[in-house]
Amino acid sequence: MIEVRGISHGYLAADGLSQFQALKDVSLTIENGTFVSFLGPSGCGKTTLLRIINGLIKPTQGEIRIEGARVDGPKPDRAMVFQEFNLLPWRTARGNVEFPLEVQGVGKAERDRVVSRVLAQVSLEKFGNFYPHQLSGGMKQRVGLARALGVGPAYLLMDEPFGALDPQIREMMQLELMKLWDSDRKTVVFVTHSVDEAVFLSDRVIMFGTSPGRVVADLAIDLPRPRWTDDEAIKTSAKFIQYRNDIWRLLKHQLSSMPAI
């Protein structure tokens, strides 16, 4: 269980005096085994909150508790997948997946075993010796996903992971993620801009509003699973469309109240 307790976070502006309030008094609880999306316009603090949960950023106020323990830095129970993949260009796909294990002091034999297993999970077993610049965007993000899975996290934190992919690849990756998720139902926190993506993937969509960043809605998505076997049926179902329209309406309201779009 991830507990977000009274998190506020401000960034100092370039003049060093004024503060940009990225998040104000956000509290929420994420149950284990659920797929939760953070949805909202740019500047609503959803990515900041994800980084605070990861332990990369210390919040100005409030705390994160995971299984009751206070978060004060990154731990291997949480692994992050980044929007821009963030692969090390001098390492092959294998080397990139190996990186966190190496850093955490896992032995060579065990590393090799884990790397082979997770690369197979993302269907990249034949591409282990390719460098990132030799891989397509979709394949790069599979490496990013494999790298996170290799750590064996209980919580997968995904920061707009498919945001840099083109639309067709994006949909394929969503299906693959659903398939992968059904195999172990880890807790996933998924940041996205896309309403459709949030509804299709999630058990629960948490909507954020801007200035200051805060939670404006928290919706349970009650669509049947598995969702990857017949995604078209789900995406054309009346329920899906209803969820999407409801969220769109909320989002439009948020966008129209922003100072500039």
Place this chain on the structure above:
Amino acid sequence: MSERAAPTPIDQAPIDRAPTDAAPTDAAPKPPRSALARWWDRRGFVNCLRWGAIIAFLGAWEGSSLAGWLDPLFASSPSLIVEKLWSMIADGSIWPHVLASANIAALGFGLSVLVGVPMGLAMGRSVAIRSTLEPFTTALNASPQVAFLPLLIIWLGIGIASKVALVFLGSFLIMVINTEAGVAQVDRRLIETARSFMANERQIMLKVILPSSLPYIIAGMRLGIGRTLVMVVVAEIYAATKGLGYLIFQAGGLYDTAQVFVGVVILAAAGIALNSFLRWLEKRLAPWQHVQAD
């Protein structure tokens, strides 16, 4: 916070879920051309221009000398230089000079890398260290390092130490400045990623910052080698009894222009060889830098 960065190029992966025989993105179909034609396109034309220019230059030099337009006493000629070089190799008189210079160059340059790279890494990573050391590096960089030679001789004597010190002084700042620039260009997101996977500061330095800065460090070494060769010659003008710098200046005093050129040719050849080696090394160690070039 969550704004999009530049869009990535269109995905070329097959869109099925198991990319089995998918080609890497750079395997575009090539027009059917013979191996020779492709070699010509890639290297041949440029190489012919390059070697043509070199041969024309040497030919003009040799011809002017033969025709009496240039006085060989002052300008020498390619054939006289080759003859002199060959005789010095044949009687073995060249080797003590080459060895003495190589020794100074290797020690001085080696030290400048060993000191310059860690110093550049530290200055690039820590504002406190950078702020402290920057006045010294800037001042040293702005001053003509050759001017320190008299001081170095007073402090370290006329032996090898003062010469090595001059080479070091001439090339280590380039290593510091280039390494620092390399650290500054490291993608912040890669550092954040490493931190999120629990890398400590030492691991971030060794596994992210150092490899990412390597192209800059090697570029610094290429510049440093040029400075090293200059400093070796300058150091050997004073108080030396052997070395290529000594050879050149002694020959100059005797109007033996062919021998002056022998020294110059050896230094130039060493510079070109080391530079090519480092270029090759950079391609090997940083292949992702050459995606477009390949």
